[in-house]
Amino acid sequence: MAKRTTDSGGRVLFLVHRRELCEQIERTFTDWGADMELCTVGMVQTVCRRLGKIQPPRLIITDENHHCLANSYRKIYAAFPDAFGVGVTATPVRLNGGGLGEINDRLIIGPSVRELIFRNCLADFDYYAPLVTDLSGLKRKSTGDFDQVQAAELLMQKAIYGDVLRHYRKLADGVKAICYCSTVRHSEEMAARFREAGIPAAHIDGNTPKDRRAEIIRDFLDNRLQIH
Numbered sequence: 001m002a003k004r005t006t007d008s009g010g011r012v013l014f015l016v017h018r019r020e021l022c023e024q025i026e027r028t029f030t031d032w033g034a035d036m037e038l039c040t041v042g043m044v045q046t047v048c049r050r051l052g053k054i055q056p057p058r059l060i061i062t063d064e065n066h067h068c069l070a071n072s073y074r075k076i077y078a079a080f081p082d083a084f085g086v087g088v089t090a091t092p093v094r095l096n097g098g099g100l101g102e103i104n105d106r107l108i109i110g111p112s113v114r115e116l117i118f119r120n121c122l123a124d125f126d127y128y129a130p131l132v133t134d135l136s137g138l139k140r141k142s143t144g145d146f147d148q149v150q151a152a153e154l155l156m157q158k159a160i161y162g163d164v165l166r167h168y169r170k171l172a173d174g175v176k177a178i179c180y181c182s183t184v185r186h187s188e189e190m191a192a193r194f195r196e197a198g199i200p201a202a203h204i205d206g207n208t209p210k211d212r213r214a215e216i217i218r219d220f221l222d223n224r225l226q227i228h
Contacts, residue, residue: 006035010058014041065089201227
């Protein structure tokens with residue numbers, strides 16, 4: 001869609017919510033032959049600040065489209081009312097269970113995970129889960145999601161850390177892994193616990209300096225880090 005738009009002289013605006021995705025999307029667009037002189041790939045927050053400097057696009061593509069109802073996204077859509085919009089997401093529903101119909105006219109269902117694995121587009125996987133933890137005392141936000149700070153406090157109990165390390169050694173010892181955490185502090189503590197156990201690990205969050213972020217990712221890819 002981006003290539004066809006630029007082939008006819010139209011401009012494309014691709015919205016992402018993480019800076020790491022910008023370079024990846026730009027490479028993909030280039031590989032597909034889209035004219036990058038007519039494409040803008042940017043973080044939503046950055047695009048919002050620069051709306052007056054962006055030439056009107058014919059097509060807006062929104063990554064992680066379940067965020068599209070947020071004010072920042074709406075501000076961008078309102079600035080370019082004549083643009084066509086396409087959103088992509090693996091979770092086409094809001095955290096509170098509501099739909100996305102205020103922004104999107106039509107839902108198109110793509111292939112399932114199992115179908116993509118069959119096509120060799122995704123790696124197959126084994127799925128393991130811990131025993132159910134008592135979550136009855138955790139508060140929920142208006143969206144229905146658990147309070148992140150409370151969840152992190154629960155997950156930072158020593159028993160949970162020990163459980164993660166024990167099961168990593170049992171199920172994936174020596175294999176590189178990415179560990180997702182509830183909060184920045186939880187992530188920092190988790191990386192420290194892996195290092196204390198003799199497993200090279202590093203923490204990254206949204207405020208990690210760009211050069212340091214690139215260094216950590218490079219070390220992970222080059223096997224100098226085992227946990228990221």
